[in-house]
Amino acid sequence: MVAHLLRLRFALLVNGFRRSVWQTIGFAVGAVYVLFVVVLAVGGVAALGLGSPDLAPDAVVTGGAVLVLGWWVLPLLFFGQDATLDPQHFSLFGIPARRLTAGLALAALVGIGGVALVLVSLGWSLAWLASPALVPVALVGGVAGVAVAVLGSRALTSTLAPFLEARRAREVTSIAVLVLGVLGWLAFVGTTGSGGSFDSRDLGPVIERVATVAAWTPVGAPWALAGDVSDGAWAALLARVAIVAATVAAAWWAWTRALARAMVTTSRPTASGSQQGLGWFARFPATPTGAVAARTATYWLRDPRYAGSLAVVPFMPVVLVVVAGGDLSSPLLLVAAPLVAMLFGFSLSNDVAYDHTAFALHVSTAVRGVSDRLGRVVPALAVSIPLVVAFALASAGLTGRWDLLPPVLGLSLGTLGVSLGVSAVVSVLYLYPVPKPGRAPSSNPPARP
Amino acid sequence: MAVHGISLDVPRGSFYGLVGPNGAGKTTSLSMATGLLRPDSGTVHVGGRDLWADPDPIKRSIGVLPDGVRLFDRLTGAQLITYTGLLRGMDRATVADRTGDLLDALDLADDADRLVVDYSAGMTKKIALASALVHAPQMLVLDEPFEAVDPVSAANIREILVSYVGSGGTVIVSSHVMDLVQRMCDHVAVIAGGHVLAAGTVDEVRAGRSLEDRFVELVGGRRTTEGLSWLRTS
Incomplete structure (x- = not known):
């Protein structure tokens, strides 16, 4: 069974290349890039292991904890869990859930991300280069780390998937995590000094402190096993092994249970809805341009993919505040309005790709190009002009630079126009892969020309 | 290449059936005939006008x-x-x-x-x-209009189409249901592998036999062996 699933995963990967040359090139570029990052990460740790053997183990614990945490949380946020081996595809075969768990867990390692995870986890055992006898222990820890990362990630996504399906829930989660991330960064900046710049000599104690705490959490424990052996802290070692074992067991159990449930439920029903009357179609003028505008407005409200691409816009100013070091009167904030204008305009650049093959309707009805383009821009302008003006006013007010309001307004509205215009052209010339209609806004489409 | 050398003449006011096995090139042909897919070579004329020379006015009809x-x-x-x-x-x-x-x-x-x-x-x-x-x-091009449609609705649709043709409209349908095409259409073309195997009025094409038999004969591929010998429950 396990071998079958692995072979299936390989076959899917290889067949993906047969479909298009560009996908193969994209894969190769991605693989080279990731390999580069892996070599950097492993090489850095190995150098640290030889250069400052005291710091290297703590660095590995911190890095490992971040790695596992990323493996757990990122698929949740961006729902990028690859769906090529969707467990529901196996529901007709009557495979015991436990064997499916084992097969899918190993199959998850086939692919750029999985291979990189394994390479980094095993490579980090080189942190113990100064005392080679401990490298095998660290290898065991690395394998445990991979198990915790993969099983934990699958357990989390499959358990939480039903709750995250709802569009609101996912938006709220993404926003909550973003806010948490920003707060975390502010706290980090606050504790390590000021202005976001810190001396590299300060880094050692910080890593040490983080590592001490992280080593007692499920995400950090696997990476600390070799350190315990080195210190001869057998009680601590036993406790950490127990933490790792309990995490793996709990994740295995949760994922198996979720798989067993997925075997006997049909695919999740799509968000159903209804609308009395014609909605926007009754409000916009009865022309082709008006119709396209009404359709676009309806989609913005009803298709989560549009909401997803807009959700990031209000957070740009937050990011700016962070970059400014929390200083609300920093003149840097004046960039917010033009930045929002640019991002907003860019969100239209995948419009035709979002239509998918439904665009055939525009082709077969021989809609004039002007109507199609204008209709898509009108609702965007209706939303973005007040938004951009509000940002310009707010930034002028906060920084107290009312004298700069006219240029900021001019720059912002000009940027908005240029950005929308460029997007209108680009969205026709270059279609880049986007989530299909009905898929989660942040699901990762395979690269396709 | 999905389609090569398809040449069909659809008379105005006819009810034209397009039949062929899976992958025969029906959808590709219809896409090229309706302005959705630009052909590499060849022309499409609708009502005497070249569609691909100026698609928009023709698409509107x-x-x-x-x-x-x-x-x-x-x-x-x-x-x-x-x-x-x-x-x-x-x-x-x-x-x-x-x-x-x-x-x-x-x-x-x-x-x-x-x-x-x-x-x-x-x-x-x-x-x-x-x-x-x-x-x-003035012309309807329908790719598999009866697929997955329940019998009552299919009968309603058929009635709408027949009365449309009666009023002078032209209909082109593709279908896998030979019986339906034989009863409903007055002209039919059989295509397979991107080629036209037979075309003309339904009576000409079926030559005294049922359209289904004639189709199988033209397209080939029926097996007369025992089939899947292991697929037996007893």
């Missing part, structure tokens, strides 16, 4: 039901028909009247306010057909 393309399915049924009508440049009152008529005629009135994404396969087919009809085209 054709109603298309494409197969295998998505609809704007986040709209409700009524919104989708309205959208198509307005894209065709019709005025609001006419669109509203015809939307109501079409929803009634295709048994979709109760589902007019539901999102198309929640429709069943057959209902989706019917709403797409309604969108193709809304601007009262």
